[in-house]
Amino acid sequence: MRLEELSEQVQDLFSRLDESISQFQSATTLHCGWGCGKCCFKPDIEATPLEFIPFALHLYKSGRADEWYEKLRSTQDPVCMILNPTSDAQGLCSEYKHRGLICRLFGYSARTNKYGKKEMVTCSIIKTEQADAYQRAEAAIDNELAVPVMNQYYLQLTSIDPELARDFYPINVAIRKALETVLQYYTYHDQEDTDR
Numbered sequence: 001m002r003l004e005e006l007s008e009q010v011q012d013l014f015s016r017l018d019e020s021i022s023q024f025q026s027a028t029t030l031h032c033g034w035g036c037g038k039c040c041f042k043p044d045i046e047a048t049p050l051e052f053i054p055f056a057l058h059l060y061k062s063g064r065a066d067e068w069y070e071k072l073r074s075t076q077d078p079v080c081m082i083l084n085p086t087s088d089a090q091g092l093c094s095e096y097k098h099r100g101l102i103c104r105l106f107g108y109s110a111r112t113n114k115y116g117k118k119e120m121v122t123c124s125i126i127k128t129e130q131a132d133a134y135q136r137a138e139a140a141i142d143n144e145l146a147v148p149v150m151n152q153y154y155l156q157l158t159s160i161d162p163e164l165a166r167d168f169y170p171i172n173v174a175i176r177k178a179l180e181t182v183l184q185y186y187t188y189h190d191q192e193d194t195d196r
Ligand code: SF4
Pocket: 039, 040, 045, 080, 081, 082, 083, 084, 092, 093, 094, 095, 096, 098, 099, 100, 103, 171
């Protein structure tokens, strides 16, 4: 599959998810506080390379691929390198449009437990500062309120490219592997064009 097509399919999945999340947020009133981004400071966020292919392609097309590759290759910091702690915007993500699947799911999705019950996956701030709305949301989910289910979205991602969605890595490693995939793709295709 052509890289651009692969990226488009991932972004289509993101668009469908974003629509479901916005409906869930409207139904529950649950929301992130302005300028929060606390969840992005977690040092143990894991992701797949596939969910960062759109970001890696964006870096390549904007001529920043090598600069970012060097940063990701040399960092020992487990905290996401896309995070901008000094941002004064709604959130602290410097590439919000290109954030990963885990970034979109966290806060407004559910996972099914061993009894098949859907349990919300959200942060302690929402659970405490929006406790009433959170409890109403949990009750509504029990009464079939539509909520994005994490493993269902990762299954859809895997169906796009099983190889690039198979393994989870620390987020900066996942972003680096997505960038390696993009750089190798263009190196190969540039070479192919040269050989013609
Ligand atoms: S990509 Fe953006 S939203 Fe995701 S962890 Fe990094 S800073 Fe947070």
